[in-house]
Amino acid sequence: MIFPENFVWGAATASYQIEGAVKEDGRGQSIWDTFSHTAGKVAGGDTGDVACDHYHRYHDDVRLMRELELGAYRFSISWPRVQPDGSGPVNPRGLAFYDRLVDELLAAGITPYVTLYHWDLPQALEDAGGWAERDTAYRFAEYAEAVHAALGDRVRDWATLNEPWVAAYLGYGSGVHAPGRRDPAAALRAAHHLLLGHGLAARRLRDAGAESLMLVVNSAPVLTPAQVNDPSAVPGAADAAAAHRVDALLTRQFLDPAVHGTYPEEVLEAAERNGGAAHILDGDLELINAPIDLIGVNYYNPCVVEAGPGEPADAAWPGSEDVRFRAADAPTTAMGWPIVPDGLSRLLLRLSEDYRLPLMVTENGAAFDDVVEDGHVHDDDRVSYLEGHLREACRAVEAGADLRGYLVWSLLDNFEWAEGYRRRFGIVHVDYATQARVPKDSALWYRDVIRRNGL
Numbered sequence: 035m036i037f038p039e040n041f042v043w044g045a046a047t048a049s050y051q052i053e054g055a056v057k058e059d060g061r062g063q064s065i066w067d068t069f070s071h072t073a074g075k076v077a078g079g080d081t082g083d084v085a086c087d088h089y090h091r092y093h094d095d096v097r098l099m100r101e102l103e104l105g106a107y108r109f110s111i112s113w114p115r116v117q118p119d120g121s122g123p124v125n126p127r128g129l130a131f132y133d134r135l136v137d138e139l140l141a142a143g144i145t146p147y148v149t150l151y152h153w154d155l156p157q158a159l160e161d162a163g164g165w166a167e168r169d170t171a172y173r174f175a176e177y178a179e180a181v182h183a184a185l186g187d188r189v190r191d192w193a194t195l196n197e198p199w200v201a202a203y204l205g206y207g208s209g210v211h212a213p214g215r216r217d218p219a220a221a222l223r224a225a226h227h228l229l230l231g232h233g234l235a236a237r238r239l240r241d242a243g244a245e246s247l248m249l250v251v252n253s254a255p256v257l258t259p260a261q262v263n264d265p266s267a268v269p270g271a272a273d274a275a276a277a278h279r280v281d282a283l284l285t286r287q288f289l290d291p292a293v294h295g296t297y298p299e300e301v302l303e304a305a306e307r308n309g310g311a312a313h314i315l316d317g318d319l320e321l322i323n324a325p326i327d328l329i330g331v332n333y334y335n336p337c338v339v340e341a342g343p344g345e346p347a348d349a350a351w352p353g354s355e356d357v358r359f360r361a362a363d364a365p366t367t368a369m370g371w372p373i374v375p376d377g378l379s380r381l382l383l384r385l386s387e388d389y390r391l392p393l394m395v396t397e398n399g400a401a402f403d404d405v406v407e408d409g410h411v412h413d414d415d416r417v418s419y420l421e422g423h424l425r426e427a428c429r430a431v432e433a434g435a436d437l438r439g440y441l442v443w444s445l446l447d448n449f450e451w452a453e454g455y456r457r458r459f460g461i462v463h464v465d466y467a468t469q470a471r472v473p474k475d476s477a478l479w480y481r482d483v484i485r486r487n488g489l
Protein backbone atom coordinates (compact mmCIF):
# COMPACT_ATOMS: atom_id res chain seq x y z
CA MET A 35 0.00 0.00 0.00
CA ILE A 36 1.72 3.12 -1.25
CA PHE A 37 0.70 6.67 -0.36
CA PRO A 38 0.49 9.59 -2.81
CA GLU A 39 3.61 11.43 -3.89
CA ASN A 40 4.61 14.22 -1.47
CA PHE A 41 2.62 12.62 1.34
CA VAL A 42 3.74 14.23 4.62
CA TRP A 43 5.02 11.86 7.33
CA GLY A 44 5.75 13.07 10.81
CA ALA A 45 5.01 13.15 14.51
CA ALA A 46 3.22 15.51 16.88
CA THR A 47 3.65 16.82 20.42
CA ALA A 48 2.27 19.68 22.53
CA SER A 49 4.06 22.30 24.63
CA TYR A 50 2.78 21.50 28.13
CA GLN A 51 3.16 17.78 27.57
CA ILE A 52 6.89 17.84 26.78
CA GLU A 53 8.63 21.16 27.47
CA GLY A 54 9.01 21.43 31.25
CA ALA A 55 10.99 24.56 32.24
CA VAL A 56 7.76 26.12 33.44
CA LYS A 57 9.43 29.00 35.24
CA GLU A 58 12.18 29.74 32.78
CA ASP A 59 12.86 32.79 30.66
CA GLY A 60 9.85 34.69 31.90
CA ARG A 61 7.17 32.10 31.15
CA GLY A 62 3.88 32.91 32.88
CA GLN A 63 1.51 30.44 34.50
CA SER A 64 -0.99 28.44 32.46
CA ILE A 65 -4.22 26.79 33.51
CA TRP A 66 -2.44 23.42 33.29
CA ASP A 67 0.17 24.53 35.85
CA THR A 68 -2.61 25.50 38.21
CA PHE A 69 -4.65 22.38 37.55
CA SER A 70 -1.79 19.88 37.80
CA HIS A 71 -0.69 21.45 41.07
CA THR A 72 -4.18 21.06 42.53
CA ALA A 73 -4.43 17.89 44.60
CA GLY A 74 -6.53 15.14 43.10
CA LYS A 75 -6.69 16.45 39.54
CA VAL A 76 -3.93 14.45 37.82
CA ALA A 77 -3.09 10.77 38.36
CA GLY A 78 -0.10 10.32 40.63
CA GLY A 79 -0.04 14.07 41.37
CA ASP A 80 2.06 14.46 38.21
CA THR A 81 2.74 17.91 36.75
CA GLY A 82 4.36 19.29 33.61
CA ASP A 83 7.10 21.04 35.63
CA VAL A 84 9.84 18.94 34.04
CA ALA A 85 8.00 16.67 31.59
CA CYS A 86 10.47 15.53 28.89
CA ASP A 87 12.69 18.55 29.53
CA HIS A 88 12.36 19.25 25.83
CA TYR A 89 12.95 22.97 26.45
CA HIS A 90 16.57 22.10 27.16
CA ARG A 91 16.87 18.99 25.00
CA TYR A 92 15.26 20.17 21.79
CA HIS A 93 18.55 19.93 19.94
CA ASP A 94 18.89 16.21 20.68
CA ASP A 95 15.20 15.66 20.08
CA VAL A 96 15.45 17.17 16.61
CA ARG A 97 18.43 14.94 15.89
CA LEU A 98 16.32 11.97 16.93
CA MET A 99 13.58 13.10 14.54
CA ARG A 100 16.11 13.27 11.77
CA GLU A 101 17.35 9.78 12.57
CA LEU A 102 13.78 8.59 12.32
CA GLU A 103 13.60 10.39 8.96
CA LEU A 104 10.51 12.40 9.87
CA GLY A 105 9.47 14.86 7.20
CA ALA A 106 7.34 17.00 9.49
CA TYR A 107 7.03 17.85 13.15
CA ARG A 108 3.89 19.33 14.65
CA PHE A 109 4.44 21.12 17.96
CA SER A 110 2.52 23.75 19.86
CA ILE A 111 3.50 27.14 21.21
CA SER A 112 3.05 27.83 24.89
CA TRP A 113 1.00 31.02 25.01
CA PRO A 114 2.30 31.99 28.50
CA ARG A 115 5.89 31.80 27.25
CA VAL A 116 5.01 34.36 24.58
CA GLN A 117 2.65 36.51 26.67
CA PRO A 118 3.03 35.62 30.36
CA ASP A 119 -0.33 37.17 31.25
CA GLY A 120 -2.05 36.44 27.95
CA SER A 121 -1.99 39.97 26.56
CA GLY A 122 0.27 42.91 25.92
CA PRO A 123 3.87 42.95 24.76
CA VAL A 124 5.57 39.69 23.87
CA ASN A 125 8.27 38.13 26.00
CA PRO A 126 11.23 37.91 23.60
CA ARG A 127 13.02 35.23 25.62
CA GLY A 128 10.00 32.95 25.42
CA LEU A 129 9.57 33.42 21.69
CA ALA A 130 13.29 32.86 21.18
CA PHE A 131 12.89 29.21 22.15
CA TYR A 132 10.55 28.59 19.20
CA ASP A 133 12.87 30.57 16.98
CA ARG A 134 15.71 28.20 17.83
CA LEU A 135 13.47 25.15 17.45
CA VAL A 136 12.26 26.22 14.01
CA ASP A 137 15.81 26.89 12.82
CA GLU A 138 16.94 23.53 14.12
CA LEU A 139 14.08 21.74 12.35
CA LEU A 140 14.70 23.50 9.06
CA ALA A 141 18.40 22.72 9.26
CA ALA A 142 17.44 19.06 9.71
CA GLY A 143 15.14 19.17 6.68
CA ILE A 144 11.99 18.78 8.82
CA THR A 145 8.93 20.92 8.08
CA PRO A 146 7.55 22.66 11.16
CA TYR A 147 3.77 22.55 11.69
CA VAL A 148 2.91 25.09 14.37
CA THR A 149 -0.19 24.73 16.54
CA LEU A 150 -1.02 27.98 18.29
CA TYR A 151 -3.24 26.61 21.04
CA HIS A 152 -2.93 23.20 22.61
CA TRP A 153 -4.77 23.97 25.85
CA ASP A 154 -2.25 25.93 27.95
CA LEU A 155 -4.25 29.12 28.40
CA PRO A 156 -2.49 31.83 30.43
CA GLN A 157 -3.91 31.68 33.95
CA ALA A 158 -4.45 35.45 33.97
CA LEU A 159 -6.99 35.04 31.14
CA GLU A 160 -8.75 32.24 33.00
CA ASP A 161 -8.94 34.52 36.06
CA ALA A 162 -10.84 36.94 33.83
CA GLY A 163 -13.30 34.19 32.79
CA GLY A 164 -11.25 32.16 30.33
CA TRP A 165 -12.84 30.84 27.16
CA ALA A 166 -16.29 31.35 28.62
CA GLU A 167 -15.64 35.07 27.96
CA ARG A 168 -15.68 36.57 24.51
CA ASP A 169 -12.64 38.72 25.17
CA THR A 170 -10.37 35.65 25.21
CA ALA A 171 -11.02 35.13 21.50
CA TYR A 172 -9.64 38.61 20.73
CA ARG A 173 -6.62 38.02 22.97
CA PHE A 174 -5.96 34.79 21.11
CA ALA A 175 -5.99 36.55 17.75
CA GLU A 176 -3.45 39.11 19.00
CA TYR A 177 -1.22 36.38 20.35
CA ALA A 178 -1.47 34.43 17.09
CA GLU A 179 -0.45 37.49 15.13
CA ALA A 180 2.55 38.05 17.40
CA VAL A 181 3.75 34.47 16.95
CA HIS A 182 3.30 34.69 13.21
CA ALA A 183 5.29 37.94 13.13
CA ALA A 184 8.20 36.12 14.76
CA LEU A 185 8.11 32.80 12.88
CA GLY A 186 6.12 33.47 9.73
CA ASP A 187 9.24 34.09 7.64
CA ARG A 188 10.13 30.39 8.08
CA VAL A 189 6.91 28.59 9.03
CA ARG A 190 4.45 27.86 6.25
CA ASP A 191 2.00 25.54 8.01
CA TRP A 192 -0.19 26.83 10.82
CA ALA A 193 -2.92 25.33 12.98
CA THR A 194 -5.02 27.64 15.10
CA LEU A 195 -6.61 25.40 17.77
CA ASN A 196 -6.11 21.81 18.77
CA GLU A 197 -9.34 19.98 19.56
CA PRO A 198 -11.70 22.75 20.65
CA TRP A 199 -14.21 20.09 21.77
CA VAL A 200 -11.80 18.85 24.44
CA ALA A 201 -10.77 22.35 25.50
CA ALA A 202 -14.41 23.42 25.91
CA TYR A 203 -16.18 20.32 27.23
CA LEU A 204 -13.49 18.60 29.31
CA GLY A 205 -12.18 21.96 30.53
CA TYR A 206 -15.47 23.72 31.32
CA GLY A 207 -18.11 20.95 31.24
CA SER A 208 -16.91 17.77 32.95
CA GLY A 209 -13.94 19.50 34.58
CA VAL A 210 -11.62 16.56 33.91
CA HIS A 211 -9.15 18.93 32.25
CA ALA A 212 -7.95 22.41 33.17
CA PRO A 213 -9.43 24.77 34.21
CA GLY A 214 -11.63 22.11 35.82
CA ARG A 215 -14.96 23.93 35.68
CA ARG A 216 -18.24 21.98 35.67
CA ASP A 217 -20.74 24.22 34.03
CA PRO A 218 -22.47 23.15 30.82
CA ALA A 219 -23.42 26.73 29.94
CA ALA A 220 -19.78 27.82 30.29
CA ALA A 221 -18.70 24.88 28.12
CA LEU A 222 -21.06 25.91 25.33
CA ARG A 223 -19.88 29.49 25.53
CA ALA A 224 -16.26 28.33 25.57
CA ALA A 225 -16.84 26.28 22.41
CA HIS A 226 -18.22 29.33 20.62
CA HIS A 227 -15.44 31.63 21.78
CA LEU A 228 -12.78 29.10 20.78
CA LEU A 229 -14.32 29.06 17.32
CA LEU A 230 -14.43 32.84 17.23
CA GLY A 231 -10.76 32.91 18.24
CA HIS A 232 -10.02 30.47 15.43
CA GLY A 233 -11.75 32.64 12.86
CA LEU A 234 -10.18 35.90 14.04
CA ALA A 235 -6.70 34.35 14.19
CA ALA A 236 -7.05 32.64 10.81
CA ARG A 237 -7.94 35.97 9.19
CA ARG A 238 -5.02 37.80 10.77
CA LEU A 239 -2.58 35.06 9.80
CA ARG A 240 -3.88 35.03 6.25
CA ASP A 241 -3.58 38.80 6.01
CA ALA A 242 -0.01 38.48 7.26
CA GLY A 243 0.76 36.02 4.47
CA ALA A 244 0.42 32.59 6.10
CA GLU A 245 0.43 30.01 3.32
CA SER A 246 -1.41 27.12 4.86
CA LEU A 247 -3.97 27.27 7.65
CA MET A 248 -5.80 24.48 9.39
CA LEU A 249 -8.15 23.84 12.27
CA VAL A 250 -7.34 20.65 14.17
CA VAL A 251 -10.32 18.76 15.53
CA ASN A 252 -10.73 15.53 17.40
CA SER A 253 -13.27 13.61 15.45
CA ALA A 254 -14.65 10.12 15.26
CA PRO A 255 -17.45 8.25 13.63
CA VAL A 256 -20.34 8.04 16.11
CA LEU A 257 -21.59 4.47 15.90
CA THR A 258 -24.22 2.30 17.49
CA PRO A 259 -22.86 -0.91 19.08
CA ALA A 260 -23.85 -3.06 16.09
CA GLN A 261 -22.07 -0.76 13.64
CA VAL A 262 -18.66 -1.18 15.31
CA ASN A 263 -17.99 -4.51 13.67
CA ASP A 264 -20.46 -4.23 10.83
CA PRO A 265 -20.40 -0.92 8.96
CA SER A 266 -23.48 -1.95 7.00
CA ALA A 267 -25.63 -2.54 10.13
CA VAL A 268 -28.71 -0.34 10.10
CA PRO A 269 -29.51 1.13 13.52
CA GLY A 270 -33.04 1.65 14.82
CA ALA A 271 -34.49 5.15 14.61
CA ALA A 272 -33.94 6.07 18.27
CA ASP A 273 -30.31 4.91 18.23
CA ALA A 274 -29.65 6.66 14.94
CA ALA A 275 -31.06 9.88 16.38
CA ALA A 276 -28.82 9.53 19.45
CA ALA A 277 -25.75 9.05 17.23
CA HIS A 278 -26.74 12.01 15.09
CA ARG A 279 -27.03 14.25 18.14
CA VAL A 280 -23.61 13.26 19.49
CA ASP A 281 -22.08 13.78 16.06
CA ALA A 282 -23.53 17.31 16.06
CA LEU A 283 -21.77 18.08 19.34
CA LEU A 284 -18.48 16.36 18.55
CA THR A 285 -17.83 17.19 14.91
CA ARG A 286 -20.44 19.38 13.25
CA GLN A 287 -20.41 21.92 16.09
CA PHE A 288 -16.88 22.88 15.04
CA LEU A 289 -16.55 22.09 11.37
CA ASP A 290 -19.93 23.40 10.21
CA PRO A 291 -19.26 26.95 11.44
CA ALA A 292 -15.60 26.90 10.38
CA VAL A 293 -16.21 25.50 6.90
CA HIS A 294 -19.83 26.36 6.08
CA GLY A 295 -20.55 29.30 8.40
CA THR A 296 -23.53 27.57 10.03
CA TYR A 297 -24.31 25.93 13.37
CA PRO A 298 -26.13 22.62 13.56
CA GLU A 299 -29.57 23.01 15.12
CA GLU A 300 -28.66 20.58 17.91
CA VAL A 301 -25.97 22.94 19.20
CA LEU A 302 -28.34 25.90 19.30
CA GLU A 303 -30.91 23.75 21.10
CA ALA A 304 -28.31 22.62 23.64
CA ALA A 305 -27.44 26.26 24.25
CA GLU A 306 -31.12 27.19 24.67
CA ARG A 307 -31.44 24.54 27.36
CA ASN A 308 -28.17 25.57 29.07
CA GLY A 309 -28.04 29.27 29.72
CA GLY A 310 -29.19 30.51 26.32
CA ALA A 311 -27.47 31.48 23.08
CA ALA A 312 -27.04 35.22 23.72
CA HIS A 313 -23.26 34.81 23.44
CA ILE A 314 -23.63 34.06 19.72
CA LEU A 315 -23.74 37.51 18.16
CA ASP A 316 -24.86 38.51 14.70
CA GLY A 317 -21.89 38.30 12.39
CA ASP A 318 -19.98 35.74 14.47
CA LEU A 319 -20.57 32.92 12.04
CA GLU A 320 -19.12 35.01 9.22
CA LEU A 321 -16.04 35.68 11.34
CA ILE A 322 -15.65 32.00 12.21
CA ASN A 323 -16.04 31.00 8.58
CA ALA A 324 -12.55 32.21 7.63
CA PRO A 325 -11.13 30.25 4.71
CA ILE A 326 -8.87 27.38 5.75
CA ASP A 327 -6.73 25.16 3.56
CA LEU A 328 -7.17 21.88 5.29
CA ILE A 329 -8.74 20.10 8.22
CA GLY A 330 -6.47 18.45 10.78
CA VAL A 331 -8.04 15.27 12.12
CA ASN A 332 -7.08 13.64 15.41
CA TYR A 333 -8.48 10.11 15.51
CA TYR A 334 -8.07 7.52 18.25
CA ASN A 335 -11.30 5.54 18.46
CA PRO A 336 -14.95 5.69 17.50
CA CYS A 337 -17.64 7.01 19.80
CA VAL A 338 -20.28 4.35 20.55
CA VAL A 339 -23.77 5.36 21.67
CA GLU A 340 -27.35 4.22 21.84
CA ALA A 341 -30.64 5.81 22.89
CA GLY A 342 -31.41 5.79 26.60
CA PRO A 343 -31.01 7.97 29.67
CA GLY A 344 -27.49 9.34 29.99
CA GLU A 345 -25.39 9.26 33.11
CA PRO A 346 -24.03 12.16 35.15
CA ALA A 347 -20.54 11.29 33.87
CA ASP A 348 -21.67 12.54 30.50
CA ALA A 349 -21.52 16.16 31.65
CA ALA A 350 -19.12 16.70 28.75
CA TRP A 351 -22.05 16.31 26.37
CA PRO A 352 -24.71 18.91 27.17
CA GLY A 353 -27.70 18.33 24.95
CA SER A 354 -27.28 14.56 24.90
CA GLU A 355 -29.19 13.71 28.07
CA ASP A 356 -31.05 10.98 26.19
CA VAL A 357 -27.88 9.24 25.01
CA ARG A 358 -26.07 6.35 26.62
CA PHE A 359 -22.34 5.99 25.92
CA ARG A 360 -21.27 2.39 25.45
CA ALA A 361 -18.05 0.42 25.39
CA ALA A 362 -17.25 -0.96 21.94
CA ASP A 363 -16.91 -4.68 21.33
CA ALA A 364 -13.20 -4.41 20.45
CA PRO A 365 -9.78 -4.82 22.07
CA THR A 366 -8.57 -1.73 23.92
CA THR A 367 -5.38 0.27 24.50
CA ALA A 368 -3.98 1.09 27.95
CA MET A 369 -6.34 4.08 27.96
CA GLY A 370 -9.25 1.66 27.68
CA TRP A 371 -9.96 3.06 24.19
CA PRO A 372 -11.34 0.57 21.67
CA ILE A 373 -9.11 -0.24 18.72
CA VAL A 374 -11.22 0.16 15.58
CA PRO A 375 -8.90 0.96 12.67
CA ASP A 376 -11.62 1.20 10.03
CA GLY A 377 -13.14 4.01 12.08
CA LEU A 378 -10.40 6.11 10.49
CA SER A 379 -11.38 5.36 6.89
CA ARG A 380 -15.05 5.86 7.70
CA LEU A 381 -14.18 9.20 9.30
CA LEU A 382 -11.91 10.46 6.52
CA LEU A 383 -14.41 9.62 3.82
CA ARG A 384 -17.25 11.22 5.68
CA LEU A 385 -15.27 14.43 6.36
CA SER A 386 -14.21 14.58 2.71
CA GLU A 387 -17.77 14.30 1.61
CA ASP A 388 -19.23 16.81 4.06
CA TYR A 389 -16.49 19.43 3.98
CA ARG A 390 -14.69 18.96 0.67
CA LEU A 391 -11.31 20.12 1.97
CA PRO A 392 -7.92 18.41 1.99
CA LEU A 393 -7.34 16.48 5.20
CA MET A 394 -4.35 15.62 7.33
CA VAL A 395 -4.25 13.11 10.16
CA THR A 396 -2.65 15.38 12.73
CA GLU A 397 -2.74 12.77 15.53
CA ASN A 398 -3.21 9.04 15.69
CA GLY A 399 -1.57 6.62 18.07
CA ALA A 400 -1.99 4.56 21.20
CA ALA A 401 -0.83 4.09 24.78
CA PHE A 402 0.37 0.67 25.86
CA ASP A 403 2.21 -0.55 28.95
CA ASP A 404 5.66 -0.50 27.39
CA VAL A 405 8.67 -2.04 29.09
CA VAL A 406 12.34 -1.54 28.32
CA GLU A 407 14.20 -4.83 27.93
CA ASP A 408 17.95 -4.73 27.26
CA GLY A 409 17.67 -1.27 25.80
CA HIS A 410 14.74 -2.11 23.53
CA VAL A 411 10.99 -1.65 23.68
CA HIS A 412 9.20 -4.36 21.76
CA ASP A 413 5.90 -2.56 21.35
CA ASP A 414 4.28 -4.92 18.85
CA ASP A 415 0.85 -3.78 19.99
CA ARG A 416 1.64 -0.20 18.92
CA VAL A 417 3.08 -1.35 15.60
CA SER A 418 -0.09 -3.25 14.89
CA TYR A 419 -2.27 -0.31 15.97
CA LEU A 420 -0.36 2.04 13.63
CA GLU A 421 -0.25 -0.44 10.78
CA GLY A 422 -3.99 -1.08 10.99
CA HIS A 423 -4.75 2.63 10.95
CA LEU A 424 -2.35 3.41 8.11
CA ARG A 425 -3.92 0.67 6.06
CA GLU A 426 -7.28 2.37 6.57
CA ALA A 427 -5.84 5.78 5.76
CA CYS A 428 -4.56 4.34 2.50
CA ARG A 429 -7.94 2.78 1.75
CA ALA A 430 -9.58 6.15 2.30
CA VAL A 431 -7.15 7.74 -0.18
CA GLU A 432 -7.93 5.03 -2.71
CA ALA A 433 -11.63 5.72 -2.21
CA GLY A 434 -11.12 9.41 -2.95
CA ALA A 435 -10.20 11.22 0.28
CA ASP A 436 -7.69 14.02 -0.32
CA LEU A 437 -5.39 13.06 2.54
CA ARG A 438 -2.14 15.02 2.59
CA GLY A 439 -0.28 13.55 5.54
CA TYR A 440 -0.11 11.54 8.71
CA LEU A 441 1.43 12.61 12.02
CA VAL A 442 1.79 10.01 14.72
CA TRP A 443 0.88 10.86 18.30
CA SER A 444 3.38 11.06 19.76
CA LEU A 445 7.08 11.48 19.17
CA LEU A 446 7.86 11.02 22.88
CA ASP A 447 6.17 9.52 25.89
CA ASN A 448 4.86 12.59 27.68
CA PHE A 449 2.48 14.18 30.20
CA GLU A 450 -0.85 12.67 29.26
CA TRP A 451 -3.04 15.35 30.88
CA ALA A 452 -5.24 13.96 33.66
CA GLU A 453 -3.50 10.60 33.30
CA GLY A 454 -0.07 12.05 34.07
CA TYR A 455 2.98 10.04 33.02
CA ARG A 456 1.50 6.60 33.50
CA ARG A 457 0.18 6.47 29.93
CA ARG A 458 2.86 6.21 27.27
CA PHE A 459 1.92 7.30 23.73
CA GLY A 460 5.45 7.79 22.35
CA ILE A 461 7.18 5.96 19.57
CA VAL A 462 10.23 6.96 21.61
CA HIS A 463 10.43 5.82 25.23
CA VAL A 464 11.34 8.41 27.88
CA ASP A 465 12.89 7.41 31.20
CA TYR A 466 11.69 10.32 33.34
CA ALA A 467 14.40 9.75 35.98
CA THR A 468 17.28 10.13 33.52
CA GLN A 469 15.52 11.72 30.50
CA ALA A 470 17.06 8.98 28.35
CA ARG A 471 15.25 8.48 25.02
CA VAL A 472 14.99 5.00 23.51
CA PRO A 473 13.29 4.61 20.12
CA LYS A 474 10.75 1.83 20.47
CA ASP A 475 10.38 -0.85 17.82
CA SER A 476 7.43 1.17 16.51
CA ALA A 477 9.75 4.11 15.79
CA LEU A 478 12.05 1.95 13.68
CA TRP A 479 9.08 0.38 11.96
CA TYR A 480 7.68 3.87 11.26
CA ARG A 481 11.00 4.98 9.77
CA ASP A 482 10.70 2.11 7.29
CA VAL A 483 7.14 3.14 6.44
CA ILE A 484 8.40 6.65 5.72
CA ARG A 485 11.24 5.33 3.55
CA ARG A 486 8.83 3.24 1.52
CA ASN A 487 6.08 5.88 1.56
CA GLY A 488 3.73 3.09 2.53
CA LEU A 489 3.27 -0.33 4.01
Ligand code: GCO
Pocket residue numbers: 048051196197200252332397443450451459
Ligand atom coordinates in the same frame (compact mmCIF):
# COMPACT_ATOMS: atom_id res chain seq x y z
C1 GCO B 1 -5.28 15.36 21.95
C2 GCO B 1 -4.23 15.68 22.39
C3 GCO B 1 -3.07 14.98 22.91
C4 GCO B 1 -3.31 13.76 23.74
C5 GCO B 1 -3.63 12.58 22.89
C6 GCO B 1 -3.82 11.31 23.66
O1 GCO B 1 -5.12 16.35 21.09
O2 GCO B 1 -6.15 14.74 22.47
O3 GCO B 1 -3.78 16.43 21.33
O4 GCO B 1 -2.53 16.02 23.65
O5 GCO B 1 -2.19 13.51 24.49
O6 GCO B 1 -4.80 12.81 22.20
O7 GCO B 1 -4.89 11.46 24.54
